[in-house]
Each structure stands twice: as C-alpha cells, then as structure tokens.
Amino acid sequence: MRFIVLIKQVPDTHDVKIDPKTGNLVREGVPTIVNPEDRHALEAAVGLKGEGDEVVALTMGPPQAVDVLTEALGMGADRGVLLTDRFFGGADTWATSYTLGRAIEHLGPFDLVLCGRQAIDGDTAQIGPQVAEHLGVPQVTYVTELRLEDGRLVARRDLIDRIEEVESPLPALVTVLAGLNTPRYPVAADLLAACEDDAPIEVLNAADIGVMADMSGLRGSYTRVTKTFAPKVGRETRQIEGPPAEMARQLVSILREKALVS
Secondary structure (H helix, E strand, C coil): CEEEEECCEEECHHHCEECCCCCCEECCCCCEEECHHHHHHHHHHHHHCCCCCEEEEEEECCHHHHHHHHHHHHHCCCEEEEECCHHHCCCCHHHHHHHHHHHHHHHCCCCEEEEECCCCCCCCCCHHHHHHHHHCCCEEEEEEEEEEECCEEEEEEECCCCEEEEEEECCEEEEECHHHCCCCCCCHHHHHHHCCCCCCEEEECHHHHCCCHHHCCCCCCCCCCCCCCCCCCCCCCCCCCCCHHHHHHHHHHHHHHCCCCC
16 A cells, blocks of 8 residues: 655744734744644554555655655655745645645555644645545545554544544545644654665656646645734733622623623
C-alpha cells in the first residue's frame, strides 16, 4: 500500500507578529514547525505501514520547507516530495488543493491520503476535503480512530454533537485530529541521514506536475486576503457597591444595557 501524507511548514504561533503598517504576518526570522495535526497524520501512516508499504510525505512551500520533510523522514516516512515554484506563491485553499491534487496524481497510484484537520496559520480546514474532491475519492474528516480491515478504511469521527464510525472503500482521504495518537520523536540516525545530499527527497515544480501558471498560486486563487490584523483587546471594569440585593439589581441593569440579558 502507498500512504501519502500532506504536511505543512507553519510559523510557530507563539512567535508570530503582525506588521502594524501592512497588516501582514511577519514571517522573516520566525521559527517554523511542522503543522501539529499533520504530525498526527504522519504517525498514523507510519503506524499503518506494513512490509512492502510506502509512506510518502508531501509538502508545498518555499525551498526551506524541505525541513519538514527531513523531520518526516526522521519519523519514519520512506521519502519526501517538495513542491516549490514561484508560481505557487499566494495560493488560496483552492489553488493549493488543486496543486497538491495534481502532485498526488503525478506520484502515481495511492491507497490513502492523510493530513491534519487544519493548519494553525490558516485554520480553514478546507485543504483536505478540497484535495479529495480534486482526486475524486471519498473523504473522512475529523478522524480520532483509524484502521484498515479487509481492504477498507474504518474510522471514528469526532463531531460537535456526536461520534460516528464509518467505513470507506480505498483509495480515500482522511483528515485527523490530535486525539488520534501520540506522534513519535524522530530517530536521530534517520534524521541525520535525511540531511544528507542523497536523502530520498524529490523536488517538483509546476511544469513537473503539469500545473499551468493561471491555475496555481495567486493567479489561480478565487479568494484574496485584503487585510490581516490583531484584534484590540480591551477590558472595561465597573465596581458595584451596596447591599447584596442592590448590587444584584445594578448588575441586572448593566447586563440589560449591554443586551446580554432580556
């Protein structure tokens, strides 16, 4: 079987700042990490891998995104694929998922695509479902348990109001939640080997996967981010004094003024 894991290099959100003049995220000099939920997807793939199976880690980004593939190889992936091209810059979720879908088709037959529910720098939860649509395969989202039985996918989904157990034929795509497993630490020897020149990491551009410039990146995007800003956090306090009954009356009056109670 072949497992393809979509992983993304994201800024460490504890250090992300916003440029007050442009309203854009400041990425220069900000440490990056593997998107947390994608690490759980990779752990699932490595855990499902049997003899003769292959786990391929796939990412799209600038050349430095190779770092997440290095970590993936250290965690047990068999090879990595980096999609990088100036035409990919500025892509929205539609253009990104289209490009990832074309890359998966370029890699050949697969059995299961895995990815995190969402990336912490966008929080859209759209990439996985859109990739599944581009590939024309079933999708199972919000997965907290996953196994393969008799050539079929069996998964448990954790939804807001219920928990579902579903089955799906293969090939398929799943998006996973952090509760699925505990990702392993990279093996030091494998991590060092992944940094060598002969590491099994392939670099592909738009021409390699047959993506036209007007279908990818900013030109292929249907949405535009016009402004990003940090919300202003303010706190208003008011002290209420008097006997308990009077303080209760004042509190209710204030809440009604603010339309918090009827």
